[in-house]
Amino acid sequence: MTDAVAHLHVCITCRAGLPLEPGGVPMGADLYAALAACAEGAPVVLRGVECLAMCAHGCSAAISMPGKWSYLLGGLRPAMAGDLMDYARSYVASGSGTIMPSRRAASLRDMIVGRVPAFDAGMGEAAE
Numbered sequence: 001m002t003d004a005v006a007h008l009h010v011c012i013t014c015r016a017g018l019p020l021e022p023g024g025v026p027m028g029a030d031l032y033a034a035l036a037a038c039a040e041g042a043p044v045v046l047r048g049v050e051c052l053a054m055c056a057h058g059c060s061a062a063i064s065m066p067g068k069w070s071y072l073l074g075g076l077r078p079a080m081a082g083d084l085m086d087y088a089r090s091y092v093a094s095g096s097g098t099i100m101p102s103r104r105a106a107s108l109r110d111m112i113v114g115r116v117p118a119f120d121a122g123m124g125e126a127a128e
């Protein structure tokens with residue numbers, strides 16, 4: 001058992017290009033709620049944020065952890081919450097944070113929009 005946790009920031013204002021009725025709930029908020037519903041016991045700190053500047057890729061999220069690549073995730077939907085939480089578990093268990101597409105659920109194969117090196121390590125080009 002490890003105390004290591006990943007931080008998963010979820011844009012709660014994403015509309016995924018869909019119109020939003022007055023008083024309606026953005027799909028990003030639905031994604032956040034779906035993730036919260038399956039986060040119990042997961043090594044994840046879930047945080048809602050207003051816009052990750054990836055609006056063209058909504059719904060969007062970002063996963064990060066000290067010493068690992070941070071990943072920008074796009075094209076997400078509430079129905080992917082369970083797969084995304086499994087991905088987060090794999091991310092925490094990995095050495096560098098890199099989870100190859102073949103090791104992700106099929107729904108998440110194309111979700112990576114970008115990545116950022118760890119702040120505290122010279123990870124450069126040495127990815128898993």
Ligand code: FES
Binds near residue numbers: 012015051054056058
């Ligand atoms: S509104 Fe979700 S990334 Fe901008």
